[in-house]
Amino acid sequence: MYLSGPRTPSGFFCEEATAVSNTPCACCSPQARALSERLGTDLKRRMFVLGGVAAVVAPFMEMRSAHALGEQPAAPERPLLFTNLRLFDGVNQTVREGVNILVKGNRIDALPGAAESVEDAEVVDCGGRLAMPGLIDAHWHSTMCAISELEAFTAQTAYLHLVAAREAERTLMRGFTTVRDAGGPAFALKTAIDRGIINGPRIYPSGSIVSQTSGHGDFRFPNELPRGNTTPRSYAEVAGMSSLADGEAEVLQSVRENLMLGATQIKLAAGGGVSSFFDPIDSTQFLEEELRAAVRAAEDWGTYVTVHVYVPRGIQRAIRAGVKCIEHGQLADEETARMIADEGIWWSLQPFLADEDANVKPTPEQRAQQEEISKGTVRVYGELLKKFDIKTAWGTDILFGPQQLPNHGRQIAKLTRFYDPLELLSIVTGNNGELCRMCGPRNPYDGNLGVIEPGAFADLLIAEGDPTQDLDFLMDPEENLKVIVKDGRIHKNTLA
CATH class of the missing domain: 3.20.20.140 (Metal-dependent hydrolases)
Incomplete structure (x- = not known):
């Protein structure tokens, strides 16, 4: 049978040593058991104290409270059409009006005029706000x-x-x-x-x-x-x-x-x-x-x-x-x-x-x-x-x-x-x-x-500014x- 526990100097487990020598080993004596209990109690007390110290010190070590990481947003089922916006395109140092942004998949598909119709697109009305690259x-x-x-x-x-x-x-x-x-x-x-x-x-x-x-x-x-x-x-x-x-x-x-x-x-x-x-x-x-x-x-x-x-x-x-x-x-x-x-x-x-x-x-x-x-x-x-x-x-x-x-x-x-x-x-x-x-x-x-x-990646911000x-x-x-x-x-x- 597999046994666990303290070994004697000869390598036997406590129970094995007793069976061989017919004499209780020293590690099972009342004195040894009392010492073991005292050490265990002291160890638990130390762990409790250390845990309390860690709880107090953690805020000062910039260990910020944990929050669940957000899930990946689902890809839109239909193209996205951003309308009613002012466009800064990242290249021209101007802000344009009268243009929309059509996104298909992960790319910008087109920049249709504000009066152009786009079929089967989910419209995002930007309320006249700024549209700009990420x-x-x-x-x-x-x-x-x-x-x-x-x-x-x-x-x-x-x-x-x-x-x-x-x-x-x-x-x-x-x-x-x-x-x-x-x-x-x-x-x-x-x-x-x-x-x-x-x-x-x-x-x-x-x-x-x-x-x-x-x-x-x-x-x-x-x-x-x-x-x-x-x-x-x-x-x-x-x-x-x-x-x-x-x-x-x-x-x-x-x-x-x-x-x-x-x-x-x-x-x-x-x-x-x-x-x-x-x-x-x-x-x-x-x-x-x-x-x-x-x-x-x-x-x-x-x-x-x-x-x-x-x-x-x-x-x-x-x-x-x-x-x-x-x-x-x-x-x-x-x-x-x-x-x-x-x-x-x-x-x-x-x-x-x-x-x-x-x-x-x-x-x-x-x-x-x-x-x-x-x-x-x-x-x-x-x-x-x-x-x-x-x-x-x-x-x-x-x-x-x-x-x-x-x-x-x-x-x-x-x-x-x-x-x-x-x-x-x-x-x-x-x-x-x-x-x-x-x-x-x-x-x-x-x-x-x-x-x-x-053709560019569809990374964009709609901003109040x-x-x-x-x-x-x-x-x-x-x-x-x-x-x-x-x-x-x-x-x-x-x-x-």
Whole structure:
């Protein structure tokens, strides 16, 4: 008979030992049983106390209450005809009237005139409101935006992905139907969204941020150095947040692993940053031959490399290596801006203005760097982009900042100090869609994004707002976004 319980030193179970020796074993003595009961009681008490502590501490650890994820909306049985609207199409910086939008399946089928009849269509009367493409964030971190920095490096990986899944639906309900993920383990989240398991925006994933040792993606602490040939990878690497690569061979491996997982573009850290503790913001990262190796590996798969970098030396080195997009770059000078324009490089810029939308930095040095970048942001937006007619994308780079997520749309609206509202709206729709499609054959979505035109994906918003005046309506999506459509499916409709 199979028995369970404490073994004697000889390996017998208690009952077996008694049968063999005809003497009760010591572990069954009254003293042993009393000790066992006391330990059990103490353990239960400790578990109760720890549970109470966890309940008290959880709210302060930004562990938000759970809600059931929304179900995928059903595909409409008939074509949808949106009528009585004012159209911003994401391309022309005007608002048109006298036109309707016909959606069949997941595509925009036609833009019939308001007087044209369409048979067998379900009519959505927009009440004279604005119709516009879904918003696109070209620098997003799907799996790292809704967690704190402490959670990112201490929580179980499964928790990070559960939080990301919940935040994906919130991102969509803020009007963002597509995001270009600029670093992080977003592949599983993308698959779940594409298969309708959860709701969220389309994701163009980069995979892990490829970083040199001591670079912007090296999240190790000094007590984890040096790294030996048999040293396990850091938590950030295992979780898919970053990949450490030194030399052309390791860079090629990291790039190819991301491509194997489904990266649509590759992200490298080519310079220092504010959030990282150990790499100066003015540092230039990766040798030119290392960057060139990444570019060649990406080009072999028909796609491109984008880089995190702020300073002229790093930007110029990346361009010489063949990089096609610069993320950030707020400290660029005129010579560098001219080089970006001459080479036809995309500049993916973020509104880093050291204001209420910025993460609070813990050290005086980091806060000083924030101020320096803020001044650079004003100079780039106010002077360099327009002077050199540079191809511009917009993104937020909300990272480890769950408190900033409700203000997602405000980071568009506040840039009207530099742009005409319609020009700015065309950047966050049509321009960003063009940048997403630059991944060529690695594009998992075969259609135009960020525009309302025949053949484009049916991603559109019906909004209470006037973009000829301002974009303040994007600051309150719950109230002002009356209809949210992604892929031809209505995720929200609060029209009366």
